[in-house]
Amino acid sequence: MDDSLSFESFCEGAKKAAHRAMEDHGREEYDEFALHAGVAVERLAKAVLVSKNPVYIVEIRGNASVDMLFHMGGHRKAKKVRTIGASEAISRLRTLEVLALDKELDMLIDVRNGVAHTGSEEDAKDFLPILAKTVETLLGDLGGPLDAFWGRWTTAARMAVDNKRGEIYRNVQVRIRQAKHRYDDRFSDLPEHLQDRLAVEQLELGGFGVRFAENGVEIAIREPCPACRSAAHVLSVNQGTEETPHFTVIALRCPMCYLKLATRDELEASGVDVKHADDLAAFQVSTFFDGAVPSEKTFRMKIEQFLGTETVDLD
Incomplete structure (x- = not known):
């Protein structure tokens, strides 16, 4: 045969x-x-x-x-x-x-x-x-x-x-495994201690990024990626008012393994501590503005003054 x-x-x-x-x-x-x-x-x-x-x-x-x-x-x-x-x-x-x-x-x-x-x-x-x-x-x-x-x-x-889990959880966990394999394929030739050092140094940089989108101010902080543990960008948006902003985490993007999570439910299913991320975003912003989260108008003005430009995208 x-x-x-x-x-x-x-x-x-x-x-x-x-x-x-x-x-x-x-x-x-x-x-x-x-x-x-x-x-x-x-x-x-x-x-x-x-x-x-x-x-x-x-x-x-x-x-x-x-x-x-x-x-x-x-x-x-x-x-x-x-x-x-x-x-x-x-x-x-x-x-x-x-x-x-x-x-x-x-x-x-x-x-x-x-x-x-x-x-x-x-x-x-x-x-x-x-x-x-x-x-x-x-x-x-x-x-x-x-x-x-x-x-x-x-x-x-x-x-x-796995029918014991909800659809969102199953979907997110599959994507995390896929992202981990993408990371391994990209960096398998890099010694493990250098991968760990890179991830730690990225996370230790701290700070936050800002983008002024059509729907207002968006903030990006660094948190460990659920897939590869590198520094992922966790995105927060203002779900308060323009005068009294309240930034809430709603998405994640990892530049190393390309994992993308698009909702708060997906973030929770991935294992990200969204409450901690909310608090960290608020802390980073209030620290930058000497202890207070300003209105979106003041936020924009201060950031533009800080960078000396009219267009801002730190993310």
């Missing part, structure tokens, strides 16, 4: 595609993620079928199917190697009661095949749990360990299907 159609080949192909899918998802390249996720499911589904009987991946279509039947049996070589696609592989596994009916899985395969389209790239990111769940089911049938398949992505894959 053709080595490319062996159980080992399908398993290895599924593993590589699944890892690529995780990397795509972490980079927010969701169209590529859907493509590689679909490939991973197809190849692992075929691995399961081959493990039961190699002829189960033969496409039934005219005389060519007879050639493939003997080809998979190892008795002759087919003129053209043709096997079933992802949808048929899933259908056959449902017949064998390995997989259950799942509209989300069908949609993932349709998107991968170009038969269907998501409303936007953002929508495609929601396929991550179905990828993780399907892989777990197929590996369960094979009796293969999850960590051997996922490697460094095991925690993220487990988190994606």
Whole structure:
């Protein structure tokens, strides 16, 4: 039988595609993620079928199917190697009661095949749990360990299907793992003690950054990143009045691992102490202004005087 159609080949192909899918998802390249996720499911589904009987991946279509039947049996070589696609592989596994009916899985395969389209790239990111769940089911049938398949992505894959946690928590924890791997990929050649020193020195710089946006003053302070422990920028906005500002933490951006958290709920799910961050932002501002948080108008005027410019962006 053709080595490319062996159980080992399908398993290895599924593993590589699944890892690529995780990397795509972490980079927010969701169209590529859907493509590689679909490939991973197809190849692992075929691995399961081959493990039961190699002829189960033969496409039934005219005389060519007879050639493939003997080809998979190892008795002759087919003129053209043709096997079933992802949808048929899933259908056959449902017949064998390995997989259950799942509209989300069908949609993932349709998107991968170009038969269907998501409303936007953002929508495609929601396929991550179905990828993780399907892989777990197929590996369960094979009796293969999850960590051997996922490697460094095991925690993220487990988190994606952890129904004991809320959706926001699961989503954030997966993104933290993805960001950590991005950091490792960027700085793996840098000695660990230098990475630690860089993170500490950044955090010890203290201070804060200011940006005047359309919605008013925004403040950025430094806090340890939940993913890589480098100095992330934690963004606060005024949720009080212009005369009496009250700065509240609402977002995080890390320049080292590129983790982005966009809401207070996501910050809390990541483990950031938002109350401490609120207090730190207020302390930094009041210290700069000799013990008081000024109005936004005074804030702008003082910062512009301090920098000697009319446009300010310290973040």
